Amino acid sequence: MKKTFILEDLDCAHCAQKIEDKVASFDGVSNCKVTFLTQKLVYDVEDDKDKEVEEKMRKFVKETEPDVTVKKA
Amino acid sequence: MTKKIKKMIIRIAIGAVLLAAGVLCTKLFGEWVGLAIYIAAYLVIGFDIVKNAFVNIAHGRVFDENFLMMIATVGAFACREYVEAVAVMLFYQIGECFQSYAVNKSRKSIRALMSIRPDFARVVRDGAEVEVDPTEVNIGETIIIKPGERVPLDGTIIEGASSIDTAAITGESMPRDVQAGDTVVSGCVNTSGVIKVSTTSNFAESTVSKVLTLVEEASSKKAKSEQFITVFARYYTPIVVISAVLLATVGTLVTGDFRTWIYRAMTFLLISCPCALVISIPLSFFGGIGGAGRKGILIKGGNYMDTLARVNTLVLDKTGTITKGNFALGEIEPSSYLQKEYGDGAEDELVRISALAESYSTHPIALSIIARYGREIDKSAVSEIKEIAGKGVSAEIEGKKISVGNKKLMLDVVEGADILELDSCSNVVAGGTLVYVAIGGRYAGHMHIVDEVKDNAAEALALCKKAGISDIVMLTGDNEKTAKAVADSVAIDKYLANLNPLDKVTSIETIMADEPGRVVAFVGDGINDAPVLSRADIGIAMGAMGSDAAIEAADVVIMTDDLAKLSEAKRIAIKTLRIVKENIVFALGIKLLILVLAAFGIANMWAAIFADVGVAFLAILNAMRALKA
Numbered sequence: 001m002k003k004t005f006i007l008e009d010l011d012c013a014h015c016a017q018k019i020e021d022k023v024a025s026f027d028g029v030s031n032c033k034v035t036f037l038t039q040k041l042v043y044d045v046e047d048d049k050d051k052e053v054e055e056k057m058r059k060f061v062k063e064t065e066p067d068v069t070v071k072k073a
Numbered sequence: 074m075t076k077k078i079k080k081m082i083i084r085i086a087i088g089a090v091l092l093a094a095g096v097l098c099t100k101l102f103g104e105w106v107g108l109a110i111y112i113a114a115y116l117v118i119g120f121d122i123v124k125n126a127f128v129n130i131a132h133g134r135v136f137d138e139n140f141l142m143m144i145a146t147v148g149a150f151a152c153r154e155y156v157e158a159v160a161v162m163l164f165y166q167i168g169e170c171f172q173s174y175a176v177n178k179s180r181k182s183i184r185a186l187m188s189i190r191p192d193f194a195r196v197v198r199d200g201a202e203v204e205v206d207p208t209e210v211n212i213g214e215t216i217i218i219k220p221g222e223r224v225p226l227d228g229t230i231i232e233g234a235s236s237i238d239t240a241a242i243t244g245e246s247m248p249r250d251v252q253a254g255d256t257v258v259s260g261c262v263n264t265s266g267v268i269k270v271s272t273t274s275n276f277a278e279s280t281v282s283k284v285l286t287l288v289e290e291a292s293s294k295k296a297k298s299e300q301f302i303t304v305f306a307r308y309y310t311p312i313v314v315i316s317a318v319l320l321a322t323v324g325t326l327v328t329g330d331f332r333t334w335i336y337r338a339m340t341f342l343l344i345s346c347p348c349a350l351v352i353s354i355p356l357s358f359f360g361g362i363g364g365a366g367r368k369g370i371l372i373k374g375g376n377y378m379d380t381l382a383r384v385n386t387l388v389l390d391k392t393g394t395i396t397k398g399n400f401a402l403g404e405i406e407p408s409s410y411l412q413k414e415y416g417d418g419a420e421d422e423l424v425r426i427s428a429l430a431e432s433y434s435t436h437p438i439a440l441s442i443i444a445r446y447g448r449e450i451d452k453s454a455v456s457e458i459k460e461i462a463g464k465g466v467s468a469e470i471e472g473k474k475i476s477v478g479n480k481k482l483m484l485d486v487v488e489g490a491d492i493l494e495l496d497s498c499s500n501v502v503a504g505g506t507l508v509y510v511a512i513g514g515r516y517a518g519h520m521h522i523v524d525e526v527k528d529n530a531a532e533a534l535a536l537c538k539k540a541g542i543s544d545i546v547m548l549t550g551d552n553e554k555t556a557k558a559v560a561d562s563v564a565i566d567k568y569l570a571n572l573n574p575l576d577k578v579t580s581i582e583t584i585m586a587d588e589p590g591r592v593v594a595f596v597g598d599g600i601n602d603a604p605v606l607s608r609a610d611i612g613i614a615m616g617a618m619g620s621d622a623a624i625e626a627a628d629v630v631i632m633t634d635d636l637a638k639l640s641e642a643k644r645i646a647i648k649t650l651r652i653v654k655e656n657i658v659f660a661l662g663i664k665l666l667i668l669v670l671a672a673f674g675i676a677n678m679w680a681a682i683f684a685d686v687g688v689a690f691l692a693i694l695n696a697m698r699a700l701k702a
Contacts, residue, residue, distance in 0.1 A: 009075065009077055011169075011172065011173045011176055012138075012348065012352075014306055014346075014347065014348065014351045017303070017306070017351070033293055035289065035293070036352070036355060037179070037180060037355065037356065037359050038180075038289055039180070040289075063128065063132060064129070064132075064134075066121075066124075066125060066128070067077065067121075
């Protein structure tokens, strides 16, 4: 399924790249894309891995970019 | 201004006051009192950076900018450059604020540009009007759109008349008058009357959401310069950091002057973030794509922007691109036979009989004849309809065999003196074809079917030449004479006639290969030239409003059929690419310059902090110019 999140206060472009690379490497994730300008994180995830991926993603974002708030789009 | 920026400004202000107090206290009470105040100032301004640095180090991320920033400033403290340490942190944060502000502002402008998403749809359900989210409306439901409201979904007007402002979708400022039976496109604004519309698409398939998705996804197709920056960013920071370490160790070992070399190394670390480039380059492309979008030109990615800027050869399809593509009946010339039979009514009879024979056809030429006839057609009077491939149609009407088609068809059915008369009429009009009619084996006359050249075609193509297009070629399936007439009327120097759709692909390939350095754009209406659109270096579809096929197939979509948009698209692409180049040269140039100067001890930390945040800020400002296409 396709998931979209808003990364609020994402102010640094290479952090966007970092988040994209990391989330893309998660098991079950494909077509991961962070658009710096629209502050959107979009990825496709296998249905049974959805919860796990979202948790890992939120944890990673909190660690690397504590200023960024992850919101459901 | 966001909360984050406001908080930061307060911290910066307190920090600045403390810094000044520190300078004063150092003079009054000595170094140790001063140092205490400096450290307080440093923590007020930079505690988040220190915190993030430790968090990142705990996760093993050494090339993190927070960490490098902390090392650089702590290093400055160690060199007893207290004021510099605090000031660097201060300016870094000010720079970050500016950067954040500029990014937010550009995001807002881009969002404003994309604010064409309708908020609600007023749908009629069980006799009552309810306002729902556009995504909840099904195909075939009736929606009501009041003046001042945005059309939420594509549909056909079933009641009412109004004026529609299509600027958001087409970039065209002239409002369009619509009435019952006309189609309306989502994203446009209803300006004058209340209209009832029967929807023909759901929200996901509507024009407005297609346009929005297209613009948003455009940023994922990266231009070469963007890819370069991504790769560059990956290596830049490690290289600068390693150089800093080398500088500190080798410098100290050679000269024994630890303080000087540590200071120079710290200066290096301040310039180690590639932010200026990483932010401003995608921003420039996005700005350019957004600016073009506002004019009804959708560019599907930065890579296409790149190609568009380099295009030097324009290949255009004739029908629907250079010409209007809607055929109309021009001159009607009954034969001597028909004139003898019907006298003054011969013209009307020719149209009537052809309209009857073509009444089941949907070919544009047939439609133009039926449109000219303009009366109700009694289809029961027509029988034995046969399509003769490549020639025309024949039918049985009022006991006579009627043939309508090209000259080849006529030669099959008429004989004797009629052939002589037929041969005498071979004049061709610009952009037109001739349709011949035979009644009961006798030649009855012919009609001109004209496809007019677009009003501004000649000027628009001249503008393209000014914008850097050196060759313009026209492709057409029509015959040589028609092709030449159209090409001459719009001053195109090269044309290829008699092409079937497959020939068009081969022609494009030949043109692309005939000279090194050719960058070929193909312009078509996207309806039956999809293979050509995808074969060219860049495919441009015109008049695409409401045509899904065209939006899918092309790399650049021009919503209206205005040829003048071609040069505009090229101009925007050139401007965007220039801004990108400026930013790369400017940001890299300043950074390299300061790095070199810092290595020789000429540039200090102040210069370094400018090279980092100052350059980023200026590059963002420059990138925003792309938006004002």
